[in-house]
Amino acid sequence: GSHILSVSQFDRDSVSRILEVAQAMIPYASRQKRCHVLEGAILNNLFFEPSTRTRISFGTAFQLLGGFVHETVGQESSSLSKGESLFDTARVISGYSDVIAMRHPDMHSVAEFSKGSTVPVINGGDGANEHPTQALLDLFTIQAEMSRFDKGIDGLNIVLMGDLKHGRTVHSLSRLLSLYKNLTITLLSPKELQMPAYIVDVLTNAGHKVNITQTMAGNLNSDVVYQTRIQQERFTSLAEAEQYRGHFSLNKSVYQQYCKEHTVIMHPLPRDARPEANELDIDLNDNSNLAIFRQAQNGVLVRMALFALTLGVDEKLTQYEKEVTW
Numbered sequence: 417g418s419h420i421l422s423v424s425q426f427d428r429d430s431v432s433r434i435l436e437v438a439q440a441m442i443p444y445a446s447r448q449k450r451c452h453v454l455e456g457a458i459l460n461n462l463f464f465e466p467s468t469r470t471r472i473s474f475g476t477a478f479q480l481l482g483g484f485v486h487e488t489v490g491q492e493s494s495s496l497s498k499g500e501s502l503f504d505t506a507r508v509i510s511g512y513s514d515v516i517a518m519r520h521p522d523m524h525s526v527a528e529f530s531k532g533s534t535v536p537v538i539n540g541g542d543g544a545n546e547h548p549t550q551a552l553l554d555l556f557t558i559q560a561e562m563s564r565f566d567k568g569i570d571g572l573n574i575v576l577m578g579d580l581k582h583g584r585t586v587h588s589l590s591r592l593l594s595l596y597k598n599l600t601i602t603l604l605s606p607k608e609l610q611m612p613a614y615i616v617d618v619l620t621n622a623g624h625k626v627n628i629t630q631t632m633a634g635n636l637n638s639d640v641v642y643q644t645r646i647q648q649e650r651f652t653s654l655a656e657a658e659q660y661r662g663h664f665s666l667n668k669s670v671y672q673q674y675c676k677e678h679t680v681i682m683h684p685l686p687r688d689a690r691p692e693a694n695e696l697d698i699d700l701n702d703n704s705n706l707a708i709f710r711q712a713q714n715g716v717l718v719r720m721a722l723f724a725l726t727l728g729v730d731e732k733l734t735q736y737e738k739e740v741t742w
């Protein structure tokens with residue numbers, strides 16, 4: 417197996433295969449059956465930046481396939497804090513592992529780490545650069561949600577909104593979306609937090625219609641609205657981030673006014689729960705088109721698929737199936 421560092425490494429066929437294997441994981445993730453295809457394998461989960469969903473769903477996914485998980489949380493608990501290089505750290509930890517998942521605050525740090533690793537490394541987010549497994553679970557979610565309306569991914573009208581400058585999930589998702597056909601993508605953000613030009617170029621060069629705007633009216637009338645959090649940890653000061661808070665709030669009244677009847681709402685989470693942030697109001701929690709918790713749940717399926725593909729056991733799942741005994 418090889419590393420998963422960037423979504424740029426995938427073509428449309430490889431993405432389809434990942435989504436197909438993710439779909440095949442439903443019986444195991446929903447506990448209808450067990451699968452022990454990775455029995456005895458060890459995942460080292462290295463999270464040098466905070467995480468709830470990515471870290472825990474990576475671990476859960478690996479355990480659902482029968483493997484063991486070992487976790488390192490925070491740079492202060494690792495000898496990186498004594499000045500050890502990412503290369504040496506990787507060379508050592510890969511000797512203890514069959515696969516490594518890693519998150520780190522610096523852009524391209526996971527790629528640097530992977531050079532020292534003797535086993536596959538999966539990027540769980542490297543600064544503002546990429547979050548490839550999130551983009552794959554987002555794409556899986558778009559496909560699953562749209563299947564309710566007999567739609568595929570080609571031809572969709574999708575809004576990406578919020579902090580598009582620092583949000584690595586929207587960077588990775590845009591790259592993946594560029595593999596599809598005839599999309600209309602609206603990039604809705606404060607001027608200072610616009611999508612980087614190199615990502616806009618990826619979309620336009622792939623022939624998609626890209627609409628850059630600061631207005632909600634007329635633009636949320638889409639198949640999917642993907643909201644993001646102001647990435648305060650990527651600003652030079654908290655005060656700088658604060659000025660953008662509450663700019664483009666999505667709530668019940670905005671949904672009724674601007675969205676279509678069945679616009680699906682996504683968000684990579686975490687959402688900022690402080691009332692003044694209000695990026696995705698809890699008054700939408702009872703809206704059946706709010707996909708955020710299904711989206712987070714799909715993270716387990718997609719990460720199971722990535723482990724199975726990376727370790728070459730994707731065609732052996734049924735062979736290692738067991739009944740649920742509890």
Ligand code: CP
Binds near residue numbers: 470471550
């Ligand atoms: N979506 C996401 O990456 O969440 P965490 O930061 O909690 O892992």
